Amino acid sequence: MNTITIFAPATVANVSCGFDAMGFALETLGDKMTFTKTASKKITISKIEGAELPFDTDKNVAGVVAQAMLKDSNAAFGVNIEIYKNFKPGSGLGSSAASASGTAFAINQFLNNKYTNLELVKFAMLGEIAACGSAIADNVAAAIYGGFILVRSYEPLDIISIPTPKELMVTAIHPQIEVKTADARKVIPSKITLKTAIAQWANVGGLISGLHTENYDLIANSLVDYVAEPARKHLIPYFDEVKESSLKSGALGVGISGSGPTIFALSKGIETANKVAEAMQKTYSETGIKYEIHVSKINETGSKIITKWNIIV
Numbered sequence: 001m002n003t004i005t006i007f008a009p010a011t012v013a014n015v016s017c018g019f020d021a022m023g024f025a026l027e028t029l030g031d032k033m034t035f036t037k038t039a040s041k042k043i044t045i046s047k048i049e050g051a052e053l054p055f056d057t058d059k060n061v062a063g064v065v066a067q068a069m070l071k072d073s074n075a076a077f078g079v080n081i082e083i084y085k086n087f088k089p090g091s092g093l094g095s096s097a098a099s100a101s102g103t104a105f106a107i108n109q110f111l112n113n114k115y116t117n118l119e120l121v122k123f124a125m126l127g128e129i130a131a132c133g134s135a136i137a138d139n140v141a142a143a144i145y146g147g148f149i150l151v152r153s154y155e156p157l158d159i160i161s162i163p164t165p166k167e168l169m170v171t172a173i174h175p176q177i178e179v180k181t182a183d184a185r186k187v188i189p190s191k192i193t194l195k196t197a198i199a200q201w202a203n204v205g206g207l208i209s210g211l212h213t214e215n216y217d218l219i220a221n222s223l224v225d226y227v228a229e230p231a232r233k234h235l236i237p238y239f240d241e242v243k244e245s246s247l248k249s250g251a252l253g254v255g256i257s258g259s260g261p262t263i264f265a266l267s268k269g270i271e272t273a274n275k276v277a278e279a280m281q282k283t284y285s286e287t288g289i290k291y292e293i294h295v296s297k298i299n300e301t302g303s304k305i306i307t308k309w310n311i312i313v
């Protein structure tokens with residue numbers, strides 16, 4: 001195998017109550033990336049479609065992750081990367097995380113799966129540092145492990161996979177404005193009261209338990225964010241209106257996807273997820289702001305191989 005094309009999923013970080021600690025991956029939205037082994041021992045990026053991103057491998061998250069992995073493994077080869085983005089940076093759907101995780105996953109294939117998923121998350125986090133200045137694991141862990149993840153600890157890094165209830169669906173509306181993660185992190189309060197902390201960690205416990213036991217009522221009651229959402233929602237036009245209409249249409253819970261501006265809703269079953277999509281569409285169609293809506297299952301496999309082949313030259 002010297003060429004591999006992979007799918008790297010979009011992800012929803014935080015999942016309302018789990019700021020920087022929870023995330024999940026989407027089944028139907030993500031990037032395609034093609035990696036080709038080369039003899040030059042260099043990393044190159046020959047194609048980027050769907051977004052304006054740097055070709056400079058010190059600045060592009062895929063380049064940063066690939067260089068770190070080839071250096072760490074003392075690889076005797078180089079890699080050329082082609083990136084086909086299906087969702088934009090600054091969406092809140094883990095755009096940089098998809099590029100970073102997809103790269104970590106693909107390079108690991110060339111290295112005969114030398115690294116564990118946990119190690120791949122560590123490499124992919126280097127991409128997050130390059131993208132937004134913070135070593136955040138929630139998006140990249142979801143994109144590598146798939147399903148729901150909990151970052152139980154950052155030092156040392158500990159990622160826990162949480163089961164996905166069978167009927168759980170996500171609806172996401174992406175207003176076509178850009179919110180930079182670095183900017184959205186500046187508005188998060190550096191201190192919260194004990195009362196707020198208690199309410200927040202109690203909901204994380206409730207959400208984890210609800211996901212484990214497929215208790216949709218418990219999931220609904222736990223999808224509440226007292227920390228990031230109140231501080232960030234002013235960055236997202238019509239957030240309250242979308243939340244209210246989505247909940248009225250039967251969503252279990254509604255929140256900001258990662259650092260926004262995408263708003264996500266979790267629902268039980270495709271019928272409700274589609275009704276929520278209609279409600280989101282109705283709310284946003286009156287605003288004059290362009291938007292995209294995605295309805296998806298939860299991706300339970302993480303990044304995956306689409307094709308691999310040998311090119312003999």
Ligand code: HSE
Binds near residue numbers: 014019
């Ligand atoms: N947990 C991060 C945040 C996700 O909300 O800032 C964005 O990368």
